[in-house]
Each structure stands twice: as structure tokens, then as C-alpha cells.
Amino acid sequence: MSETKALVLFSGGQDSTTCLAWALSRFSVVETVGFNYGQRHRTELEARGRILTILRRWFPAWDARLGDDHMLDLDVLRQIGGSALTESMAIEMGKDGLPTTFVPGRNVLFLSAAAALGYRRGIADLVGGMCETDYSGYPDCREKTVAAVAEALTLALARRVTVHTPLMAVDKAQTWRLADQLGGKALVDLIREETVTCYQGDREHRHDWGYGCGVCPACDLRAKGYRKYVGA
Ligand code: ZN
Numbered sequence: 001m002s003e004t005k006a007l008v009l010f011s012g013g014q015d016s017t018t019c020l021a022w023a024l025s026r027f028s029v030v031e032t033v034g035f036n037y038g039q040r041h042r043t044e045l046e047a048r049g050r051i052l053t054i055l056r057r058w059f060p061a062w063d064a065r066l067g068d069d070h071m072l073d074l075d076v077l078r079q080i081g082g083s084a085l086t087e088s089m090a091i092e093m094g095k096d097g098l099p100t101t102f103v104p105g106r107n108v109l110f111l112s113a114a115a116a117l118g119y120r121r122g123i124a125d126l127v128g129g130m131c132e133t134d135y136s137g138y139p140d141c142r143e144k145t146v147a148a149v150a151e152a153l154t155l156a157l158a159r160r161v162t163v164h165t166p167l168m169a170v171d172k173a174q175t176w177r178l179a180d181q182l183g184g185k186a187l188v189d190l191i192r193e194e195t196v197t198c199y200q201g202d203r204e205h206r207h208d209w210g211y212g213c214g215v216c217p218a219c220d221l222r223a224k225g226y227r228k229y230v231g232a
Helices: 014-024 043-058 076-080 106-121 143-157 172-194 217-230
Strands: 005-009 029-036 066-073 125-127 162-164
Touching: 005 014, 005 106, 014 029, 014 043, 014 125, 014 172, 029 043, 029 106, 043 066, 043 172, 066 106, 076 106, 106 125, 106 143, 143 162, 172 217
Parallel strands: 005 029, 005 125, 029 066, 125 162
Antiparallel strands: none
């Protein structure tokens, strides 16, 4: 089999961990990239290392495929500010009709930085957890946006850039199901115990679906999806 390489945008959350498993089951070499953009809560980034370590230990076939992990600083997003993810402010609907958790330009910057890193690493296939089904209407998670960014990057780098978004059309219950299909109960358990979705970065309160504050919109989505997945 000829070598195929992918670079996964890996934040340490449920979605990007599922995307990582998806990539590991399809590509022969998989590298990961995380972004530090001045998130108020570091728990998601702290989870990355633990998840990679456990993935390597529990899934030897994936361990053989898992390549380098990269961290890039995109502090410009914190400097621009105005988001509940980078500043202390309430999570609610903003005047623009989007939740205050929206970080303008985030996914465009992430994809641009990942494509540039991929250019240096000889990787044309990017994998991201963008999803347009049950997210909060973030315009940069939409399929049309991601396709347009991939096209712009292909032009800008004069080299093919493909962005795979395995979660684009699925809901949170299907994301749990996909993890189950890819890595069975072990992967579901890993995602439950170690990934961080909560907007508050809560690692204190333990639920059947994992850790989180239990009340923020991200916890709400994760909990509802989990209950639907287990048929509760
Ligand atoms: Zn929460």
C-alpha cells in the first residue's frame, strides 16, 4: 500500500478525537495539530497529550500510524477578543444572532495554518471536526465555507488541499456511534473519560457522558447525543 498522509486538526474534544480515529482507520500516516488561541480554559489542550498516549497504548495498529503532534500559537484570536471562549463573558446569544462563543475567523485561520504546516510536511489531506447539523449556526462550520476555504488554499499554495469533514452531516448521537464503529467500547470510553467539550472547561463534574459543567450549550449537546446513542 502506498503511503497516504493526513493531518488532523486535533483539539482534544469529542469531535476531533473521533476525527482522529477516522483518519487513523484510513490513512497510513496521521499527524495532529493543535492550536493555542488564548482559550480561557486550558483543559481541552491538556487533554490532547493524555488522549494521544492512551490511543497509542490501547490501539497498537493506530500507534504505528500516528506521527508527529504539532502545536501552533494563534494568539491573534485572543488579541482580537470579543468571544466567550477567550474572555470572561456570558455564554448567550449575541446581537449578531450568533452565540457569544463564536470566534470570528477561527476555522479559516485553523485551516490556513494547518494547510501551511501540511505544505511543509508533504500532507495535502486535512481532517477537521466541523459540523453543520447541530452546532450553534457557526458560519465557518458550514460545508460551503469549508469547501471554499479548501479551494482558496489549493489556489494559494498551488498544490491540492483537501479538507475531510467526516462529521459535517451527522448529529452528536451519530458521532458517538461513529466512535463505536471505529474503535469499539474502548474508544467510546476514552472519549467519555478524557475528551473535553465543555465551554467552561469543567473537569470536576462527572456524568455518564463524561466531564463537564452540564449546563453550557456544548455540554447539553454532548449529553443529549450520548443519551440518544445509548438509547436512554
Ligand atoms: Zn459545560
